[in-house]
Amino acid sequence: MTNPTPLNRRTVLAAALAAGIFAAMPAQAREQADLILTNGKVATMAREGEFVQAVAVKDGKVLATGSNAAVLKLKGANTRLIDAGGRTVIPGLNDSHLHVIREGLNYNMELRWDGVTSLKRALEMLKEQAARTPDGEWVKVVGGWNEYQFEEKRLPTLEEINAAVPDKPVFILYLYGLGFLNKKGIDTLGYDRNTKYKDGEVELGVDGKPTGRLIAKPNALILYSTLAKTNKLSRDDQLNSTLQYYRELNRLGLTSAIDAGGGFQNYPDDYGVTLELARAGKLTVRTSYYLFAQRAGKELEDFQRWLTMTHPKQNDHMFYPNGFSAEGGGENLVASAADFENFLEPRPELPQAMESELEPVVSLLVKNRWPFRLHATYGESIDRDLAVIEKVNARTPLNGLRFIVDHGETISDSQLARIKKLGGGVAVQDRMHFQGETYWKRYGEQARQMPPIRRMLELGVPVGLGTDGTRVSSYNPWPSLYWAVTGKTAGGLQIWKIEDRLSRYQALKLMTTGSAWMSGEEKIKGSIKRGQYADFVVLPEDYFTIDAEKIKRLESVLTVVNGKVVYGAGAYAPLAPQLPAVSPAWSPVAVHGGYQQR
Numbered sequence: 001m002t003n004p005t006p007l008n009r010r011t012v013l014a015a016a017l018a019a020g021i022f023a024a025m026p027a028q029a030r031e032q033a034d035l036i037l038t039n040g041k042v043a044t045m046a047r048e049g050e051f052v053q054a055v056a057v058k059d060g061k062v063l064a065t066g067s068n069a070a071v072l073k074l075k076g077a078n079t080r081l082i083d084a085g086g087r088t089v090i091p092g093l094n095d096s097h098l099h100v101i102r103e104g105l106n107y108n109m110e111l112r113w114d115g116v117t118s119l120k121r122a123l124e125m126l127k128e129q130a131a132r133t134p135d136g137e138w139v140k141v142v143g144g145w146n147e148y149q150f151e152e153k154r155l156p157t158l159e160e161i162n163a164a165v166p167d168k169p170v171f172i173l174y175l176y177g178l179g180f181l182n183k184k185g186i187d188t189l190g191y192d193r194n195t196k197y198k199d200g201e202v203e204l205g206v207d208g209k210p211t212g213r214l215i216a217k218p219n220a221l222i223l224y225s226t227l228a229k230t231n232k233l234s235r236d237d238q239l240n241s242t243l244q245y246y247r248e249l250n251r252l253g254l255t256s257a258i259d260a261g262g263g264f265q266n267y268p269d270d271y272g273v274t275l276e277l278a279r280a281g282k283l284t285v286r287t288s289y290y291l292f293a294q295r296a297g298k299e300l301e302d303f304q305r306w307l308t309m310t311h312p313k314q315n316d317h318m319f320y321p322n323g324f325s326a327e328g329g330g331e332n333l334v335a336s337a338a339d340f341e342n343f344l345e346p347r348p349e350l351p352q353a354m355e356s357e358l359e360p361v362v363s364l365l366v367k368n369r370w371p372f373r374l375h376a377t378y379g380e381s382i383d384r385d386l387a388v389i390e391k392v393n394a395r396t397p398l399n400g401l402r403f404i405v406d407h408g409e410t411i412s413d414s415q416l417a418r419i420k421k422l423g424g425g426v427a428v429q430d431r432m433h434f435q436g437e438t439y440w441k442r443y444g445e446q447a448r449q450m451p452p453i454r455r456m457l458e459l460g461v462p463v464g465l466g467t468d469g470t471r472v473s474s475y476n477p478w479p480s481l482y483w484a485v486t487g488k489t490a491g492g493l494q495i496w497k498i499e500d501r502l503s504r505y506q507a508l509k510l511m512t513t514g515s516a517w518m519s520g521e522e523k524i525k526g527s528i529k530r531g532q533y534a535d536f537v538v539l540p541e542d543y544f545t546i547d548a549e550k551i552k553r554l555e556s557v558l559t560v561v562n563g564k565v566v567y568g569a570g571a572y573a574p575l576a577p578q579l580p581a582v583s584p585a586w587s588p589v590a591v592h593g594g595y596q597q598r
Helices: 009-019 070-075 101-108 117-133 158-164 183-189 222-226 235-251 271-280 298-304 353-366 379-395 413-422 433-445 453-459 476-484 506-516 548-553 569-573 588-594
Strands: 035-038 041-043 052-056 061-066 080-083 090-091 093-098 139-142 170-174 180-181 200-204 210-216 254-259 286-289 320-321 372-376 405-407 425-429 463-467 536-539 556-559 562-566
Touching: 009 222, 035 070, 052 070, 061 070, 070 139, 080 170, 080 298, 090 320, 090 506, 093 101, 093 463, 093 506, 101 210, 101 271, 101 286, 101 425, 101 588, 117 139, 117 210, 117 405, 117 588, 170 222, 180 183, 180 222, 183 433, 200 222, 210 222, 235 254, 235 271, 235 556, 235 562, 254 506, 254 556, 271 286, 271 298, 271 320, 353 379, 353 433, 379 405, 413 425, 413 453, 425 453, 425 506, 453 463, 463 476, 463 506, 476 506, 562 569
Parallel strands: 035 080, 041 090, 093 254, 139 170, 254 286, 286 320, 372 405, 405 425, 425 463
Antiparallel strands: 035 052, 052 061, 090 536, 170 180, 180 210, 200 210, 536 556, 556 562
């Protein structure tokens, strides 16, 4: 082989990689890897059943995959070698709908019941945390759990909450339906018989005083508004909290997430902490984000203002607007179009003014080529949303502009066909894993898969899998994969027909390449092959062959993002950078961590 010139070096190298003939190539022509992982069962996900032994990384991207012998020929003097020890390696998980920015600002303040298997233990944790919490601070449990995960199969009572914590204010969020305040919390907020919310109820007892139960009717505004009145972390603690939360996500194998926006998540102020960490090179989850209008009735003004603002840089492809070239609008484009899935209450009917408010916002986004997403649980809401999008499309064609319908639990076949025709996709989450029993109690046993993922795939609609963590479902991606593979709720209820369950390859594909479609990154993310981002995870057990019940308890032993080790456990722990101590020192995270695997 002749010495390649600079112009044809890359072409010759690609051929050499494919043929595995590195030995015949002059040393100066070989690319030397920054990192090589060997002795793995590496699921490339390029096609079902394709596994290789080793992967080489260069400049944050996959340089080559193949046998140990072939890939080790890319070893240089400064190459880091990691032995996978025969373990399964998968592409990094990608949550297509996660409230990652907001949770980063709050994680260190929250006691997580995610994964706790008994109510007794949950209440013990509440009591233990209250003893550590200084006067003037709240004890908060903010979503990620339900009663069916507990051995007792029930919610805590107000008496139990007050007995556990009589002297510190407590707020507990249960899905989108209920909030619990202890007596100290009621007093701290000053809630009384005159406290009124348009979209919710402060429950009163026979004595006319608040009991401590907050009831969402029909949406969660009362719950979010109450939570917003509790204490917040300082800026320094928010930076620490976001670092801790991203490390927690890395522990669970997450390397990418699409932030869907969220209530009380204001742009640009509440995005500043994550942006600061990205600029400092400290972000360890690739985060693509949408902008969520916060002022009901004035959403169009918000989007018009945001259009004039400078887009932040991509920060080494770690923190960026959805789709790179433009911001994105969502999850609620207008408040009147949101149909919160509070299955403790009847389905809410969207107001008559919804279309007149949604249409100008969609028109503005399409005209300016901003991708967008819509929170829509029920088919009745989706039908009206699609009619608006179709009307705008007739006037200003989407012409490849991507949009996402979020959730879609009761979406119909005809609506899926309309989404496909318009070029949209559906982001699905394991919300029915947490709320399947509640839905069945209200509407009866369901014959149709909810959401109908199998039908989406048959129709060729792009699908991304995620969690909708952290205030309803947990942020842990593994229960979502477990749910997709088994069709079971957290309480073990089989809510899908057996034939609707996904294969393990299909489920993993939806939370890798499928989710990457949602941010326009499916060509550079989601597989372990040359040219893709070097984001991958080493697992302690083989996801593809273990008992299905073990899937929900999986976590990473080694996580690599952008070619760098960001998390390690056991023998791999020394490879990951150390985090600063959790702050404040009394944080629940300092003792309990996040998702409970114990």
